[in-house]
Amino acid sequence: MNRLHQADYIVFIIYFIIVAGYGLFVYQRKRSKTTDSKDFFLAEGSLTWWAIGASLIASNISAEHFIGMSGSGFALGLAISSYEWMAAATLVIVAIFFIPVYLKNKIYTMPQFLSRRYNDTVATIMAIFWLLVYVFVNLTSIIYLGALAVSAISGISFEACMIGLGIFSIIVTLGGMKVIGYTDVIQVAVLVMGGLVTTYLALDLVSKHFGYGGDILKGLGVIREKAPSHFHMIFDKSHPYYKDLPGLAVLAGGMWINNLNYWGCNQYITQRALGADLKTARSGILFAAFLKLLVPLIVVIPGITMFVMHENGLFQQEMKDVNGVIKPDQAYPTLMNLLPDGLKGLAFAALTAAIVASLAGKANSISTIFSLDIYKKYFNKEASEKQLVKTGRITVVVAMILASVVAPALKSLDQAYQFIQEYVGFISPGVFAIFLLGFFWKRTTANAALASALLTIPLSTILKFLPAWTNGAFPDYPFLDRMSIVFVILVALIIIMSLLDKKKEHHQKVMIIDTSMFKCSPSFMVGSVIIMGVLTALYTIFW
DSSP: OOSOOHHHHHHHHHHHHHHHHHHHHHHHHTGGGTTOHHHHHHOTTTOOHHHHHHHHHHHHOSHIIIIIIHHHHHHHOGGGGHHHHHHHHHHHHIIIIIHHHHHHTTOOSHHHHHHHHTOHHHHHHHHHHHHHHIIIIIIHHHHHHHHHHHHHHHOOOHHHHHHHHHHHHHHHHTTOHHHHHHHHHHHHHHHHHHHHHHHHHHHHHHHHHTTOTTOHHHHHHHHHHHOGGGGOSSOOTTSTTTTTSOTTHHHHSHHHHHHHHHHHSOHHHHTTTTTSOHHHHHHHHHHHHHHHHHHHHHHHHHHHHHHHHHHTTSSTTTTBOTTSOBOGGGHHHHHHTTSOTTHHHHHHHHHHHHHHHHHHHHHHHHHHHIIIIIIIIIIOTTOOHHHHHHHHHHHHHHHHHHHHHHGGGGTTOSSHHHHHHHHHTTTHHHHHHHHHHHHHOTTOOHHHHHHHHHHHHHHHHHHHHHHHHTTTSSOOOOHHHHHHHHHHHHHHHHHHHHHHOOOGGGGOOOOOOOGGGGOOOHHHHHHHHHHHHHHHHHHHHTO
16 A cells, blocks of 8 residues: 555656656756855745745645644644644744844844844854754655655665755755746645545545545534534634644744744745745745645645544554554555545645745755855955855755765654754743844844853753752743743843843844835735634634
8 A cells, every 4th residue: 555656656756757857947047046055045035925935835834734734633633723823824924023123234144133233142142053953853754654655655775765865955056046936836736635525535535434425524523523523713722632632822922932932043944935026925924824724724624524434433553553543643644545646646746846836945944044144255255256155055055965874763653743842942031032132122232142042941941850850849831831930031131131231232233124114015914814814713613
């Protein structure tokens, strides 16, 4: 069952030819500019709003969503969708308040912002830190989960899948951000179509199993009836997964810190919009917010459907590992293996598209930070545009090799999505505090920002392990609550340190900000109101 057939290979090869061919077309058409570093890293002025929006989603969605979030849907239900639906609201805020500051001040990388707002020490420490996290956490986890998923579905060895995904991603990435941005439009179209096919199959299966024929709307009603506990967005303290999604903290706590840091202070994401004008950037981000509303339908609903079928006696062996332990992350691969020939190839292409787009986007961000914020600043201050692009391409290859070497060490993961969210959350409070106060409070000093950067991991670690170290005497807070606590501590620390620092020169590095930057077009405001209305309805219905 775990293999592709001839029709699947044909569909997948067509997908590969279209993506590679279109990427080559874009590359050849813009070849005259490929030695310009800003064009290579940012596709300056070249991406349309729909390309920016598609690229944001393609870079964000990967195997951790298809496999990890679907697994969390199996384990805890629709509530995991908060990461997607709250992200839609976050994108609106980022478009209004964050992007104008970056574009007005001609910011191209996140370390550049820190250097201009604070000093080179803060910028370099964070640049190195981001590179380490991007390579050894993000890129590594994407390769690992991607290869695991592709191997489970195709029957091809894990190692071969890892190498194949790496090579495919390098091919896309070496063309620069322009190629990534426009091929991401195809990637998003494929992953949405393939994802919807898998969702349709899941609901069709459950509908037939309970005697409703192939009525997928009946199937949707059945899973809500059979698993009512899986259709609550807000957990109370008695819920077994309260620590993963701690009640109102999802709406008014750590989830905001997590999302605002990811979507507003993250090179990997903001890079898509930094080469555009404000109107185009905002339109692209709003488009991404609408696409975010669809993601749970593609990845969470299949996981819940698998839970219902498993609870009713189906797929008992498929959902277990070699030791007989139920593995939620097996939900999506099991479903994909049930697809008929051809459609399985489409779903397989969708999964590959998500993985490759994320790998390419992450690799491009790694090469951008290393080339512009490390290599040019410390190794070759006189580097030509051609040398910077060459360095960026070499960095892509080296990063992919390093991540591939480390990836097999992640085989002990269970619910991968939750694991990644928790440990990336160790750094989010400190980074977001630095950016937020750097944007909107002129008194924030470089020393205070440096203290926040250095303390975010130690404080998060202490709160994580103190309950075990004290044999339960210290409260064991959910990780989203820990993020809120660390954020409040660090903001207070930054404010106190900045107020105590009387040296005027520390307060001179500020961003150019005026209120007119935050005015939005009527069409943007209408789109934003629609998104907020949809979110209000979803949380009201599924509270």
